[in-house]
Amino acid sequence: MLEPLLSYVPTKSPVVSLYLNTDMTKRLKEEVMLVLKGFLKEAAEEANPEDLGKIEDFFSLEYDWQAKGVAVFSCTEGGLWLTYPFPQPFKDEFQVLPEPYIRPLVHLLSSHERYGIILVSREQARFFSFQMGKLEEFGGVSGTIPGKHKQGGWAQARYQRHIDEHAAQQLKNAAEAFTKLWDKEKFSYVIIGGTEENVKTFTDFLPGPIQEAIATTFTADIMVPISDLEEEVVSLVERFEKSRNEEIVRQILTEAAKGRKATSGLDDTLNAVREGRVNILLLDPEFKAPGKKCPNCGYMSFQKIEICPVCSSALEERPDILNDALAETLRKGGKVVTLSGNQELAKAGYIASLLRY
Numbered sequence: 001m002l003e004p005l006l007s008y009v010p011t012k013s014p015v016v017s018l019y020l021n022t023d024m025t026k027r028l029k030e031e032v033m034l035v036l037k038g039f040l041k042e043a044a045e046e047a048n049p050e051d052l053g054k055i056e057d058f059f060s061l062e063y064d065w066q067a068k069g070v071a072v073f074s075c076t077e078g079g080l081w082l083t084y085p086f087p088q089p090f091k092d093e094f095q096v097l098p099e100p101y102i103r104p105l106v107h108l109l110s111s112h113e114r115y116g117i118i119l120v121s122r123e124q125a126r127f128f129s130f131q132m133g134k135l136e137e138f139g140g141v142s143g144t145i146p147g148k149h150k151q152g153g154w155a156q157a158r159y160q161r162h163i164d165e166h167a168a169q170q171l172k173n174a175a176e177a178f179t180k181l182w183d184k185e186k187f188s189y190v191i192i193g194g195t196e197e198n199v200k201t202f203t204d205f206l207p208g209p210i211q212e213a214i215a216t217t218f219t220a221d222i223m224v225p226i227s228d229l230e231e232e233v234v235s236l237v238e239r240f241e242k243s244r245n246e247e248i249v250r251q252i253l254t255e256a257a258k259g260r261k262a263t264s265g266l267d268d269t270l271n272a273v274r275e276g277r278v279n280i281l282l283l284d285p286e287f288k289a290p291g292k293k294c295p296n297c298g299y300m301s302f303q304k305i306e307i308c309p310v311c312s313s314a315l316e317e318r319p320d321i322l323n324d325a326l327a328e329t330l331r332k333g334g335k336v337v338t339l340s341g342n343q344e345l346a347k348a349g350y351i352a353s354l355l356r357y
């Protein structure tokens with residue numbers, strides 16, 4: 001989803017980036033259209049009229065108003081036209097810039113990672129995806145446990161051993177089936193439910209990278225209705241992300257205080273982003289900082305300078321230099337972690353990073 005935006009090459013014509021809250025349970029369509037008209041009018045000075053016309057047509061003719069939020073990126077000259085509906089609302093916002101304004105989209109995606117959810121039992125497994133509060137079932141694998149009546153003459157111990165072997169085989173098959181799904185679905189984390197014993201056996205059959213991505217495990221019945229499971233998963237994910245984020249903040253700030261592999265505050269963090277050293281960029285979505293960017297070499301700064309210290313080109317104004325910082329982090333293979341209203345991060349200047357070296 002972010003790939004075409006990150007690899008976009010600016011042209012002479014600017015990109016119109018638009019985010020709208022289209023949650024029809026909270027506001028009327030007319031209200032959204034009014035906000036949109038206001039934005040289009042405001043954008044008319046800088047933007048290509050063709051882009052603005054295209055966006056207006058999209059909302060009057062094409063958009064189905066089912067999604068709670070939508071992001072639109074348009075630059076006809078640059079061959080860019082992308083519309084992304086989401087089950088979560090955006091704050092209404094638009095930007096006309098040489099490059100796409102991806103920050104709200106990145107924050108939304110980074111605070112709603114995609115999870116693979118697995119339920120296991122000795123007889124079957126069920127697989128689900130979870131993102132943005134929604135659980136969807138893929139189907140799973142089921143085997144049949146040998147019926148007791150067929151083994152009438154077996155001694156109890158031998159029968160039990162047979163069942164255990166069968167169950168282990170079934171859990172192994174399930175682990176292999178999930179591994180295929182993992183390769184295809186690009187989950188960030190997995191959550192496994194079942195009895196403690198089955199979860200453990202199943203986990204042992206998973207490849208290392210999937211084991212490392214286990215967010216948490218829980219006790220669950222294989223036949224749990226999807227609505228109950230969704231409720232449970234929402235709270236498991238909330239708890240996991242909260243403690244993961246706290247751990248990241250603690251780690252980054254401890255490292256930064258010791259002057260090791262971490263930065264805090266805008267100045268040091270921007271430098272690290274420029275140098276391609278950022279592994280995890282941690283920032284508060286409300287924190288915005290106007291700055292300058294070099295159209296030639298990509299140099300970024302929030303200082304009041306006019307000329308690029310690297311290549312001597314004239315710098316361009318940016319209303320939010322963090323959009324560029326975050327795009328650059330992602331382009332160089334780093335990860336963005338969004339953290340709203342965290343006091344520790346606020347004290348560190350609302351932005352910090354963990355470095356690769």
Ligand SMILES: [Zn+2]
Binds near residue numbers: 311
């Ligand atoms: Zn430059």
